């Protein structure tokens with residue numbers, strides 16, 4: 001059966017912890033293998049990327065495979081060839097697709113019409129590979145993930161949605177501070193509540209950060225929302241992570257950002273470059289988690 005990785009909540013707690021521990025072991029041993037020898041992974045990116053693209057490219061090479069990078073600009077995708085046709089053609093050549101796109105339904109179409117694994121490298125609805133590697137970054141410091149209180153400050157975007165899913169799988173407490181009307185996906189929040197997950201949505205950043213072990217944020221306008229930025233700056237101005245806000249968190253709390261960051265907007269320079277910031281470990285861990293995800297997808301259980 002073809003295995004895909006599109007959402008964190010497709011994992012049960014055991015699978016989630018397996019991926020985190022496996023990524024940590026791969027990091028510690030500088031793991032390489034021939035698992036993907038003779039295989040080619042398509043990297044299909046409809047949006048810009050530095051970390052996700054490069055870490056997946058290197059991860060595939062370290063597992064013995066090859067990659068082909070594909071964008072709409074340089075392919076027939078940009079000239080309206082249907083995704084369902086592209087999925088069927090690529091499935092005849094390649095062995096997997098790592099896809100960054102807009103709507104989640106595009107991944108659904110690739111999976112429905114293709115016959116090779118699909119990995120979600122970011123959609124408007126979720127960023128599961130990033131949040132799985134963030135779980136590794138938190139695990140390295142606090143292995144008992146269920147004991148954590150995690151704060152999210154800012155837009156209830158794809159990162160926030162994937163953190164909600166992670167709270168459902170890993171059992172930590174998640175407090176999200178988002179402006180009214182900018183919260184995470186409403187149906188997902190309802191699903192989290194029904195599952196008994198400790199996920200709390202509020203508007204006040206101080207309340208969300210109080211006692212948190214990790215404080216996460218992201219840009220105020222995600223890719224594709226740039227024209228809304230002028231309006232968003234007004235809405236989000238009280239959602240900057242600054243030193244005063246970090247002081248409300250638990251002693252020794254860490255600041256996290258998936259990057260790229262806009263200093264002076266969602267995070268102040270003194271926090272981004274300060275003692276509490278672990279953003280470079282966070283970026284590094286993308287590579288190790290991508291390898292664990294690829295291994296999981298390409299290994300039958």
Ligand code: CP
Pocket residue numbers: 048049050051052053122130258259260
């Ligand atoms: N965090 C993240 O996804 O970075 P890129 O957009 O550079 O891939």
